[in-house]
Amino acid sequence: MNKEFIKKVMSVPSCSGKESMLREFIERYADERGMAHCRDGKGNLYLTKGATDGRYPCLVNHMDTVQDWQGAFVERREPLNVQERVRGGRTELYTKEGGIGADDKLGCAIALALVDALPVAKAAFFVEEELGMLGSRELDVDWFADVGFCLSNDSPDRNRASRTCSNRLLYTDSFFKEILQPVCARHGVTRFNDEPFTDVTQIRDKTNVMCFNVGNGGQLAHSLSEYLVVEDAQNAYSLGKELLEAVGTSQYWF
Numbered sequence: 001m002n003k004e005f006i007k008k009v010m011s012v013p014s015c016s017g018k019e020s021m022l023r024e025f026i027e028r029y030a031d032e033r034g035m036a037h038c039r040d041g042k043g044n045l046y047l048t049k050g051a052t053d054g055r056y057p058c059l060v061n062h063m064d065t066v067q068d069w070q071g072a073f074v075e076r077r078e079p080l081n082v083q084e085r086v087r088g089g090r091t092e093l094y095t096k097e098g099g100i101g102a103d104d105k106l107g108c109a110i111a112l113a114l115v116d117a118l119p120v121a122k123a124a125f126f127v128e129e130e131l132g133m134l135g136s137r138e139l140d141v142d143w144f145a146d147v148g149f150c151l152s153n154d155s156p157d158r159n160r161a162s163r164t165c166s167n168r169l170l171y172t173d174s175f176f177k178e179i180l181q182p183v184c185a186r187h188g189v190t191r192f193n194d195e196p197f198t199d200v201t202q203i204r205d206k207t208n209v210m211c212f213n214v215g216n217g218g219q220l221a222h223s224l225s226e227y228l229v230v231e232d233a234q235n236a237y238s239l240g241k242e243l244l245e246a247v248g249t250s251q252y253w254f
Contacts, residue, residue: 050120054249055148062129065101099226102218
């Protein structure tokens with residue numbers, strides 16, 4: 001996942017309730033690569049690549065951000081001016097118009113790059129997570145019937161991942177010990193917390209699919225100073241690729 005692709009995704013405005021530009025961007029991305037996609041009545045977007053006799057690994061992220069670059073959630077059609085700086089030998093992307101919206105546009109960028117790299121995969125992109133998971137509360141349960149495992153990149157920082165969300169266990173101890181922990185350790189992820197909520201909470205409430213939520217490389221989430229570290233985003237992509245290749249098309253359900 002290269003820096004220019006990250007910049008391209010991060011330049012798309014996508015405030016809560018005004019996600020149309022990012023949704024259209026993802027649809028164009030899917031069309032260019034021959035991936036099937038559909039929307040539900042809420043405006044959530046579902047993407048499918050390839051066919052399998054097994055189960056699909058699935059990426060789950062939300063399209064909306066808390067940033068409101070024009071005030072009062074006025075929809076903006078022009079791209080954001082994403083700027084670059086190097087601090088401590090690391091490349092950071094930011095915008096002077098407010099926080100860059102890495103939560104969770106950066107998760108969407110990682111998901112798109114992963115779907116492109118995998119032979120078969122699904123991805124769900126939800127609206128209005130920041131308003132209380134309003135999109136994923138109305139997710140299409142049937143669409144997840146052939147999903148074997150879900151990965152989300154909706155946690156801030158680099159070394160941060162979810163063990164539970166809203167006190168809801170996301171995966172079993174055996175999955176953690178045998179697959180998840182070794183992959184995470186190789187990519188420097190050692191902190192596993194209880195997160196307040198994110199869209200995988202709704203997937204766990206409505207299906208038996210195991211889920212994992214991990215950092216995407218964003219910093220200072222939900223603030224006007226929010227920025228992202230390119231190298232951390234690329235590490236999150238590499239972690240996700242190794243994890244989903246290990247999962248393959250097997251089923252990891254409770």
